[in-house]
Amino acid sequence: MRPADSSIKSVSISSEGPPAAAKRRRLNLWLIVAAAVAVLVAAPIFALVVTAWGGSAGLWSHLAANVLPAAVRDTLVLLVGVGVLTALLGTGTAWLVAAYDFPGRRMLDWGLLLPLAVPTYIIAYAYLDVLHPVGPVQTVLRDLLGIENPRDFRLPDVRSMAGCILVLGFVLYPYVYLTTRAMFLMQSANLIDAARTLGAGRAAVFLRVALPLARPAVAIGVSLALLETLNDIGAAEFLGIRTLTVSVYTTWVTRSDLPGAAQIALAMLLVVLCVVLVERWARRQRRYANDAQNPRPLARHPLRGASGLLAFFACLLPIFLGFVVPTWYLLDQTIERVRFAGISPAIPTEVLNTVLLSAVATAIAVVCALVISYAARVGRGAAPRVLVRAASLGYAVPGTVLAIGLLPVVTGIEAFVDSAATRWLGASTGLFLLGTGAAVVYAYVARFLTISAGSIEAGFSRVSPSIDAAARTLGAGGLRTLWSVHLPMLRPAIATGALLVFVDCMKELPATLLLRPLGFETLATHLYGEAIRGTYEEAAIAALLIVVVGLVPVIILTRIGARAEAEAGMTVSARAAAQDAPDGLPEQVRGAD
Amino acid sequence: MGHTPRRKRFAGIVASLFSAGMAVGVAAAEEVNLYTTREPGLIQPLLDAFTQETGIEVRSIFVRDGLAERVAAEGRRSPADVLMTVDFGNLIDLVQKGLTQPIESDVLNDAVPENLRGSDGHWYALSMRARVVYVAKDLDIDSLTYEQLADPDWRRKLCLRSGQHPYNTALVAAHLVHHGEDATREWLRGMKQNLARAATGGDRDVARDIMGGICDIGVGNSYYVGLMRSGRGGPEQVKWGEAIKVILPTFEDGAGTHVNISGASVARYSPNRDQAVRLLEYLVSDQAQKLYAEANFEYPVKRSAQVDPIIAALGDLTVDPTPLVDIARHRDAASRLVDQVGLDQ
Numbered sequence: 001m002r003p004a005d006s007s008i009k010s011v012s013i014s015s016e017g018p019p020a021a022a023k024r025r026r027l028n029l030w031l032i033v034a035a036a037v038a039v040l041v042a043a044p045i046f047a048l049v050v051t052a053w054g055g056s057a058g059l060w061s062h063l064a065a066n067v068l069p070a071a072v073r074d075t076l077v078l079l080v081g082v083g084v085l086t087a088l089l090g091t092g093t094a095w096l097v098a099a100y101d102f103p104g105r106r107m108l109d110w111g112l113l114l115p116l117a118v119p120t121y122i123i124a125y126a127y128l129d130v131l132h133p134v135g136p137v138q139t140v141l142r143d144l145l146g147i148e149n150p151r152d153f154r155l156p157d158v159r160s161m162a163g164c165i166l167v168l169g170f171v172l173y174p175y176v177y178l179t180t181r182a183m184f185l186m187q188s189a190n191l192i193d194a195a196r197t198l199g200a201g202r203a204a205v206f207l208r209v210a211l212p213l214a215r216p217a218v219a220i221g222v223s224l225a226l227l228e229t230l231n232d233i234g235a236a237e238f239l240g241i242r243t244l245t246v247s248v249y250t251t252w253v254t255r256s257d258l259p260g261a262a263q264i265a266l267a268m269l270l271v272v273l274c275v276v277l278v279e280r281w282a283r284r285q286r287r288y289a290n291d292a293q294n295p296r297p298l299a300r301h302p303l304r305g306a307s308g309l310l311a312f313f314a315c316l317l318p319i320f321l322g323f324v325v326p327t328w329y330l331l332d333q334t335i336e337r338v339r340f341a342g343i344s345p346a347i348p349t350e351v352l353n354t355v356l357l358s359a360v361a362t363a364i365a366v367v368c369a370l371v372i373s374y375a376a377r378v379g380r381g382a383a384p385r386v387l388v389r390a391a392s393l394g395y396a397v398p399g400t401v402l403a404i405g406l407l408p409v410v411t412g413i414e415a416f417v418d419s420a421a422t423r424w425l426g427a428s429t430g431l432f433l434l435g436t437g438a439a440v441v442y443a444y445v446a447r448f449l450t451i452s453a454g455s456i457e458a459g460f461s462r463v464s465p466s467i468d469a470a471a472r473t474l475g476a477g478g479l480r481t482l483w484s485v486h487l488p489m490l491r492p493a494i495a496t497g498a499l500l501v502f503v504d505c506m507k508e509l510p511a512t513l514l515l516r517p518l519g520f521e522t523l524a525t526h527l528y529g530e531a532i533r534g535t536y537e538e539a540a541i542a543a544l545l546i547v548v549v550g551l552v553p554v555i556i557l558t559r560i561g562a563r564a565e566a567e568a569g570m571t572v573s574a575r576a577a578a579q580d581a582p583d584g585l586p587e588q589v590r591g592a593d
Numbered sequence: 594m595g596h597t598p599r600r601k602r603f604a605g606i607v608a609s610l611f612s613a614g615m616a617v618g619v620a621a622a623e624e625v626n627l628y629t630t631r632e633p634g635l636i637q638p639l640l641d642a643f644t645q646e647t648g649i650e651v652r653s654i655f656v657r658d659g660l661a662e663r664v665a666a667e668g669r670r671s672p673a674d675v676l677m678t679v680d681f682g683n684l685i686d687l688v689q690k691g692l693t694q695p696i697e698s699d700v701l702n703d704a705v706p707e708n709l710r711g712s713d714g715h716w717y718a719l720s721m722r723a724r725v726v727y728v729a730k731d732l733d734i735d736s737l738t739y740e741q742l743a744d745p746d747w748r749r750k751l752c753l754r755s756g757q758h759p760y761n762t763a764l765v766a767a768h769l770v771h772h773g774e775d776a777t778r779e780w781l782r783g784m785k786q787n788l789a790r791a792a793t794g795g796d797r798d799v800a801r802d803i804m805g806g807i808c809d810i811g812v813g814n815s816y817y818v819g820l821m822r823s824g825r826g827g828p829e830q831v832k833w834g835e836a837i838k839v840i841l842p843t844f845e846d847g848a849g850t851h852v853n854i855s856g857a858s859v860a861r862y863s864p865n866r867d868q869a870v871r872l873l874e875y876l877v878s879d880q881a882q883k884l885y886a887e888a889n890f891e892y893p894v895k896r897s898a899q900v901d902p903i904i905a906a907l908g909d910l911t912v913d914p915t916p917l918v919d920i921a922r923h924r925d926a927a928s929r930l931v932d933q934v935g936l937d938q
Contacts (some may be wrong), residue, residue, distance in 0.1 A: 062929055070938040128794075133805030134832075151806035159791045237755075240791025242937050250757045254928045340827055348870045404659060407666040414670065432672050434663075514659045518626055518672065519652045528631050528653055580822050 014088025016179035030478060031383060034375035037368045038387040041446045044405030045269070045393045048262045053404070055259020059251065063264070067247050076154050076241040078168075085169030090176025093216055093315050095206055098184035101300040102308035108315040110558035113178070115322030117550035119507040122169050122527075122543045126326035128238070129208075129333075131158050164239040170322035172228055176221030183217035184210060185298060192298060204454040223275065230504035231398045232270065233510065242379035244268055245398050258404070265401040272390045272396045313325065329549055333540035343541060345538055346521060351545060352521040354356070357437055358505035359514075360446035362452075365501050368445060369452035372484055373460050377468075388457070400510035403443055410435060410439045410515070435517050448504050449543075458495025459487070499553035506550055523549070609874060625868040627653040629658050631678040631855060636677070638888045643875045649868050663694050673860040680759035681718070682766075684856045685921040688715045693858035696870050697858035704877035704895045708916055709854060718854035718917075719876045720891035723815040723910055724764050725850070727837040731804050732810075737842045739768065739851065742812065743783025744778045751787035752811035757928060760814060760853055761794075765927035766920045767851045771844050774930070781934040792937050797821060797833065804836035810862035814853075815839070819890025819903045839907045849911040852932060855891070 096102075097109045111289045142429050147153045157163065195209045211218075229236075230245065237246050244264065252261030304309050344465040373392055376384035394402055421429045433439040463486060471481040489493075508522045516525065523542045530539035629636060632686030633655045641649040656663060660683070664673050676693065678684045687693055688711060695714040702710075709718035726737050742751065754761060769777045789808035800821060803811060820826050821834030841850045859869045859874070875881055882898035885891045890901050892910060899905075931937065 013851060023921055037813065039631060062932065066929070066932040066935070074938070109840070132801065133807060134801060138805075149806065150804075153807060157790050159793055180654045240755075240793035240937070246937075249658070250928065251930070254757045255925050256661075256764055258662065337827070360689055407659075407662055411666040411668065411670075415668075418670065431667060431672065434667065435672070469727065510658075513655075514656060515806065516654070520654070530658070 016344060024122070029323045030371070030375040031379050031540060032385075034372045034379075034384070034387050037372055037449075038152055039392040040442075041368075042393050043061070043388040043395065043409045044402050044403075044446060047408045048266060048397075048401065049398055049524060050403040051408075052262035053267050055257065055263060059257065059260040059263065059264075059502045063247070064117050069192075071242055071244050071247050074161070074241055075230070078164060078241060078243060079229060081161070082164035082168050082172060082229045083222050083226055085165060086173040086176045086303070087218055088235060089169065089173035089318050090178075090221055090225075091180050091211065092182055092316060093173075094177050094181035094504055096311050096315055098181050098204075099210070099300060100303045102310045102311040104302040104316075108312070108319070109555050110555070111319045111323075113554050113558055114319055115550070116174045117503065117554050118171050118323060118326055118526075118534055118545050119234075119509075119546060119550075120168055120171055120232050120510070121238065122546065123167050123322070124235035124331070125543070126162070126329045127167050128158050130325060130329050131155065145274050152563035153190070159238075159240040163240060164236055164241045167227075167239065168229055168232070168235060170318055173318055173322070175224040176218060179224075180195070180214050186513035187235045213314075225446060226275070227272065227396065230268070231401065233398060245322050246400065248401060252404075261401070262404075264523075265397055269393070275300045276396070294556070298503050315349065330544040330547065332444045334447050334544050337540055344526075346526070347541060347545070350521050350523050350526050350542070351435075351549070353520060354506055354546075355549065357440055357444070357522065358502050361441045361505050362439065362498050365445045365449050365452045366456075366498050367450055369456045369497065370482070370490075370494075372449075373456045374478075374486075376457065377460050377476065388453065394446040395448065395450045396407050396508070399443075399508060400514070402447055403511035403514040406439065406443055406446065406511070406515065409435060410442065414579040426460040434515060437520060440512055443506060443515055444501075447499045447511065450492075451504065455493050455497030456490060456498070459490040463489050496557060503550050503553050506546060602884060604907070609862050621647060622650070622667050623675045624650040624652060625872050626647075626672045627651055627675045627872070628664060628673045629648060629653055629655055629675075631677055631679045632654070635715070635889050637707070639876065639881055639884050642881065642884060643872060646880075647871060647875065649871065651872070661687055661690055661692060662934070665690060669862050671860060671862050672864060673707060673862040673866045677719075677855065677857040678858050679853075679855045680763060680926045681749055681854050681917045682759055682763055682921050683858060684716050684854075685711075685918065686857065687858055691901055691926060692861050694861045694863065694866075696859050696866075698870055698874060700874040701877060704882075706894065706896070707915065708862060709856075709894050710785075716856055716858045717873060717877070718856040718894050719873075720855045720882075720885040720889070720894060721852045721853075721912070722828070722891050723841060723850045723852050723908070724760060724812060724840050724911075725815050725818070727800055727803060727811045727813050727818075728840060729920050730792075730807045730836055730838050732838075734872055735840065736843055737840045738811050738845045739764070739842050740780060740845045741842075742810075743780045743787065745783070747787040747810055749787065749789050751782065751808040752802045752808035753788055753792045753936075754799070754812075755792050756931035761812070762924055762927050762931065763920060764812070764851050764854050765931060766908045766923035767915060768844070769923040770850065770915050770919050771846065772799070777927075778930055778934060779866075781930055781936055785934055785936050797826070797830065800833040800837050804833050815841075815892070815904060815907060816890040818907065819901055822903050823890070841910060844913060848915065849913040852892070852910075854894075854917070896927055911919065 093108075097105055097112070115318050131137055138150065138155055141152060141155075142150065145153060153169050158167070172281070189294075191209055191213065194203055197207050202207070230243070233245050233249065236243050237249075245268070248261045248264045248268070251257050251264060302308075302586055372388055376388050397405075411431075414429070414431055414433050417432065418429045433442065465493050466487060467489075468481060471485045476485070507524065507530055513520055513525050515526060516522070521529075527539045527542035529548065530542070604624050627640070632794070633653065636653070640653065642647065644651055651755045660676065660678070664676065664687075666673055667673070676684075677689055678687070693715045697714055701714075705717050705719075709721070710716060726742070728734055728737075756765070764872050765777065765781065768780060772780070790802065796817045797820075799808075799811035799813045800817070802808050818834060818837075818839050821830040841847050844851070857873055859866060859873065863869050876885075879894055879895070879898060882893035882895045886899060886901045886904070890904050892900055892904070
């Protein structure tokens with residue numbers, strides 16, 4: 001809080017002081033505050049480096065000989081599978097709703113976002129139950145075929161690579177859908193109309209014009225889906241796929257080798273950063289393709305009869321599999337459970353805890369993102385960009401690993417404040433972070449800051465620098481410009497960023513589990529406690545509530561309006577592009593104005 | 594540099610704000626703080642009974658992974674009084690990391706057999722669970738050794754949870770103690786070839802998968818049988834429990850059945866040490882041991898306590914006498930062997 005206070009003071013003073021000196025001071029202060037935020041957010045990663053350093057390298061020969069070949073192979077297969085599936089689903093549905101008009105399109109337009117509300121670990125549990133030999137699908141199938149014993153007829157098991165790819169693909173495709181649809185809606189009109197006029201068929205327009213133009217958006221969406229896949233522990237482990245993330249776990253939990261686990265996690269982080277860099281580089285190469293000079297909205301072609309119906313069902317399928325089936329299943333289980341055992345009295349408190357933690361974290365993440373983005377806007381040189389990237393590190397490591405890195409940071413702060421408070425105030429502050437839920441909020445902010453930062457940066461890039469200049473000329477200081485000029489213009493960007501952060505906080509499990517106070521449960525920890533006992537049906541209520549509460553922001557997201565929708569695409573894209581948001585997509589957005 | 598009145602007032606407000614959250618707990622008579630890797634649903638009835646009997650409030654936090662890291666990071670400020678785990682490997686790990694303190698209690702020493710507690714009073718087992726074999730009901734088989742799980746007869750017919758799960762790592766470590774590294778590697782290879790599906794999920798999934806015809810045989814903990822068959826997990830699970838029969842396997846040399854424990858230690862910096870000891874003593878009392886058996890279908894550690902009829906019906910349990918500490922020492926090697934053989938891949 002303190003640095004922010006001093007910046008306010010200095011800004012108000014500087015607007016009356018000599019211009020040159022004031023400007024220098026103002027910039028430095030924004031940068032200092034932003035640097036403080038970045039340091040706090042990146043601190044757990046540094047703690048991990050320290051932990052990893054303390055271990056021996058002996059682990060790696062074991063890993064190289066026994067674990068890495070299979071784990072790397074499985075991780076790659078999973079990533080390629082999920083990447084291809086999300087790209088196909090996301091791009092295909094986005095093109096249908098952007099370029100064509102058919103029965104039910106308006107509903108599908110936002111319905112396609114719904115799977116975003118379903119956490120991967122929940123969909124994995126749901127599908128194992130639904131598709132199990134003794135579950136509803138196969139039981140009905142056997143009845144139809146007149147087979148009694150499941151031994152005589154079985155569908156392939158969900159607990160396989162294929163099952164894992166399918167399950168993850170159907171909840172992660174909305175990332176691609178969001179980014180790509182925005183791109184289709186904004187960018188391609190002129191060229192696509194030209195192609196149509198020149199007699200290109202539907203397939204040719206899509207494959208040869210729209211798709212190449214949308215490639216950067218597809219790349220961003222897919223890289224987001226892949227980051228989610230890589231950080232996922234619940235679903236993949238549950239379905240028996242041993243990725244590198246699971247190896248981090250095994251090393252730490254089963255062999256009590258935390259330094260070793262930190263080493264693997266950091267190695268993975270390096271790989272992730274490489275992927276992000278490659279993606280950025282690839283995007284940079286194609287930027288010329290997206291600078292449509294005079295874009296007009298794409299005219300939707302009406303699809304009638306069979307083709308309209310086909311388009312409808314093609315868009316319905318992912319919603320059905322990614323949202324309707326798991327939600328229907330959870331609803332069914334909840335009803336059965338409530339009949340059998342009633343509702344746990346703890347549920348209302350858990351809903352409150354979940355919403356409260358997520359809301360506080362979201363608010364802080366938005367403020368921090370504003371500070372960092374603004375510092376990047378007004379600052380010069382490489383420093384602001386380095387800060388932005390440092391602040392995005394948290395998203396690139398698995399949640400548990402981040403939480404473990406946070407522990408020494410949090411307790412270090414506590415010890416420092418405690419000794420200071422004991423000395424100066426005569427009162428001990430104890431574990432004021434771990435004991436109050438503040439540590440969980442810290443973890444959320446560290447992990448998801450990049451989402452809101454990316455969104456706000458994309459928003460900033462649409463605000464012409466001449467507006468800043470005008471505000472300054474009229475005597476407004478940095479803070480006043482931000483507050484009364486930028487903030488109103490940024491509202492849609494802030495809203496979409498905040499909603500995405502909120503949904504992610506709600507779904508977050510590992511850091512919540514490790515860092516929450518005594519006797520404090522959220523929906524996710526409740527769900528996990530039940531699921532770990534194998535009593536999934538008891539977890540159904542909590543799971544259903546997570547989906548329902550998660551739906552609210554998703555629905556708001558779809559209602560922010562066309563302009564914000566476009567930004568939502570950029571917002572999501574900002575997760576992956578957080579490393580470089582200012583020079584990537586936003587320019588394309590600017591073209592649309 | 595004297596404090597101005599305003600600053601003093603500010604300091605007072607800050608101090609009271611910070612201590613407010615903690616003061617609430619302190620004010621409420623006696624309390625004890627429990628950090629547990631044990632699923633909260635299983636332990637809650639016991640804690641409620643303890644509070645009812647002693648008036649001591651129990652505040653608990655369920656932490657799956659990272660219990661040791663959290664307690665270690667909290668250090669001297671840690672509010673943790675009792676640390677509870679559901680695997681002796683994890684429990685002994687806490688002791689080795691210096692996060693526990695020894696206690697002397699005749700009550701505990703009388704109730705808990707010597708092989709089920711640390712010789713120095715650092716840890717105590719509270720209940721036992723046997724690692725048993727579930728087989729399809731219609732199979733004509735009544736006895737089995739752990740070694741036979743690797744027999745080619747069971748090719749593609751075996752269901753297991755992850756080999757890296759503490760319950761399985763402990764079993765592999767016990768096999769290591771009995772037979773050494775080479776034999777254990779071969780055993781794991783045989784089991785890998787026998788797998789009917791990926792080694793994942795939970796023990797109850799094994800029963801359900803046997804019912805679903807995915808496999809004929811699988812490994813699971815004894816108490817899940819009670820939880821399923823008693824109907825406590827809902828009507829669906831009764832069917833899973835009825836679809837299997839249970840064999841208490843032994844190691845080949847007739848040594849007995851492998852058991853794991855749930856157990857507890859008093860935290861090194863426990864602020865409520867007396868209450869912590871009282872909680873542990875309560876958990877080995879006749880009443881609590883009965884609850885362990887009835888509510889959780891576990892084997893009581895106290896010899897005088899009865900097991901639940903559902904569990905008694907599984908047969909007489911002869912515990913493998915290998916000291917748990919020996920098994921715990923081989924945990925790391927067992928985990929590496931599981932990796933080496935690629936059981937989970």
